[in-house]
Amino acid sequence: MFGRRTSFGTRQPTVAEIRAMPRTPDADGVSRVIPKEIWDDPKIGNMLRECGFAPDDRRNILLTADDYIALFAAARKRLEERTETFNREMTARHGYCRAAPFLVIDHTIWDGEHGAFLYASMDLIGFDEWNVLMLATDMRTKEACDIAGHPGSIPAVTEVMTTRVVDWKQRHETALDAYGVTALGGQGMTQEQYEAEKDALRREIVDNVGWMKSRIISELLRVQG
Numbered sequence: 001m002f003g004r005r006t007s008f009g010t011r012q013p014t015v016a017e018i019r020a021m022p023r024t025p026d027a028d029g030v031s032r033v034i035p036k037e038i039w040d041d042p043k044i045g046n047m048l049r050e051c052g053f054a055p056d057d058r059r060n061i062l063l064t065a066d067d068y069i070a071l072f073a074a075a076r077k078r079l080e081e082r083t084e085t086f087n088r089e090m091t092a093r094h095g096y097c098r099a100a101p102f103l104v105i106d107h108t109i110w111d112g113e114h115g116a117f118l119y120a121s122m123d124l125i126g127f128d129e130w131n132v133l134m135l136a137t138d139m140r141t142k143e144a145c146d147i148a149g150h151p152g153s154i155p156a157v158t159e160v161m162t163t164r165v166v167d168w169k170q171r172h173e174t175a176l177d178a179y180g181v182t183a184l185g186g187q188g189m190t191q192e193q194y195e196a197e198k199d200a201l202r203r204e205i206v207d208n209v210g211w212m213k214s215r216i217i218s219e220l221l222r223v224q225g
Contacts, residue, residue: 053191068119075127086134094144102133102150104209104216105161114162117169122202130206133213135220148220157216168205172198 039045090097135150136142175197178189
């Protein structure tokens with residue numbers, strides 16, 4: 001799953017190669033992106049520290065499957081609570097409301113091969129508000145609340161967003177590789193440059209989804225009349 005095991009010889013491994021090593025917990029039971037054995041190497045470990053890395057930084061600690069399950073469960077619960085609040089407030093305002101969430105980047109992407117990039121590298125969760133539209137589940141809600149009807153899924157949106165996620169993922173990998181070259185003694189991207197690039201990419205993803213929301217609503221209203 002994580003590629004072949006890298007052998008350390010005369011050529012120093014890239015950070016990408018280190019990240020591709022099989023993930024097993026270190027002796028202290030913690031799974032790390034760059035494992036303890038790499039930090040214990042005098043040459044590589046020192047270079048990593050000089051470039052601002054540390055073995056127990058939050059960004060170097062891998063969350064377990066249980067950690068992610070708990071994270072997603074908490075986010076789903078927050079979404080359920082927001083949906084209840086939306087329906088309650090819209091009912092108080094319009095007399096009736098049965099709305100349900102629509103995910104712009106949908107579950108097929110989050111559950112697919114590119115999902116880990118979004119939640120593990122970009123710290124984004126699909127159930128959070130940035131990725132959610134509230135849409136009517138019946139005609140009465142659509143008419144009473146003047147909101148678009150829930151389409152279930154929109155394959156064209158999924159296709160577009162998949163293409164964009166693949167592009168964002170590639171750009172992140174390019175930045176990470178450049179940062180890794182620096183960390184291992186080469187001329188590449190500094191830690192500050194990498195963090196700035198990552199933050200900018202995360203903002204771009206959120207902003208792009210926000211732009212998609214208005215496009216989706218406009219198209220739904222056009223089609224639904």
